[in-house]
Amino acid sequence: MNIVTIQNGDFLVIKLQGRLDTAQSSIVEKMFLEILDHGHERIILDCEDLDYISSSGLRIFLIAQKKILGVSGTLRICNLQPNIREIFDISGFSMIFSISHDLVAALNPDL
Amino acid sequence: MEKSVKHQTLILANQLGELETIRASLKKLIVDWGIPSSMEFSLNLVLEEAFTNVVNYAFNNGREHQIELCFEIQEGNLVVTITDDGLAYDPTMIPEPDTELEAGKRPIGGLGFFLVKKFMDEVKYRRSENKNQLILTKKLAL
Numbered sequence: 001m002n003i004v005t006i007q008n009g010d011f012l013v014i015k016l017q018g019r020l021d022t023a024q025s026s027i028v029e030k031m032f033l034e035i036l037d038h039g040h041e042r043i044i045l046d047c048e049d050l051d052y053i054s055s056s057g058l059r060i061f062l063i064a065q066k067k068i069l070g071v072s073g074t075l076r077i078c079n080l081q082p083n084i085r086e087i088f089d090i091s092g093f094s095m096i097f098s099i100s101h102d103l104v105a106a107l108n109p110d111l
Numbered sequence: 112m113e114k115s116v117k118h119q120t121l122i123l124a125n126q127l128g129e130l131e132t133i134r135a136s137l138k139k140l141i142v143d144w145g146i147p148s149s150m151e152f153s154l155n156l157v158l159e160e161a162f163t164n165v166v167n168y169a170f171n172n173g174r175e176h177q178i179e180l181c182f183e184i185q186e187g188n189l190v191v192t193i194t195d196d197g198l199a200y201d202p203t204m205i206p207e208p209d210t211e212l213e214a215g216k217r218p219i220g221g222l223g224f225f226l227v228k229k230f231m232d233e234v235k236y237r238r239s240e241n242k243n244q245l246i247l248t249k250k251l252a253l
Binding site: 058083 | 127152156160208212219220222
């Protein structure tokens with residue numbers, strides 16, 4: 001799993017690349033918590049290259065959402081691959097996250 | 112459907128590192144047995160969730176245990192049986208999460224086995240001879 005972070009205007013864009021499974025989840029969770037502890041409150045998770053997720057990955061997304069909501073920040077998700085979108089739908093995560101079709105839409109939700 | 116017997120058993124240690132073995136074995140079975148490749152993602156997910164549950168909850172003595180994964184094709188179904196000699200543990204009894212709750216009220220966790228049930232056609236638990244057996248069945252459109 002690779003993680004690339006890019007500051008884009010107000011937003012920190014975090015690109016998740018590869019598989020977010022049980023084996024990777026503790027590393028990714030640690031990284032997320034570090035980013036949030038650094039005071040980033042406007043975050044986009046770009047999942048264009050996220051190929052797989054299991055419940056351990058969903059857990060991290062929910063932790064991040066709760067933290068961001070706690071500081072009245074913004075968390076958006078974009079570019080979900082169809083298999084992952086299906087898991088979001090089944091889990092009810094599609095309703096608790098702001099999901100955009102692509103990065104442009106995530107950066108400019110009013111367009 | 113071919114008449115040849117399709118049956119494969121993996122003997123794994125109770126370690127999460129074995130998830131990689133499961134992933135590689137599933138990938139090969141999908142090709143060898145002609146299972147639609149569109150099912151690889153969900154089958155991988157189901158096996159990861161079910162195996163992780165066993166590793167995390169079935170053992171409390173710190174010793175190495177064997178977990179057996181048996182793959183079979185039976186009457187157009189893929190049947191995966193996971194057998195372990197751990198504590199009696201019936202994952203089908205895990206309460207289902209409330210997927211309608213807003214983010215602030217959603218508890219962390221509890222989704223793993225829910226996904227197993229959602230993606231499989233039948234999920235059965237059996238305790239016999241001091242072993243847990245989880246039998247996962249998925250209809251194949253072969």
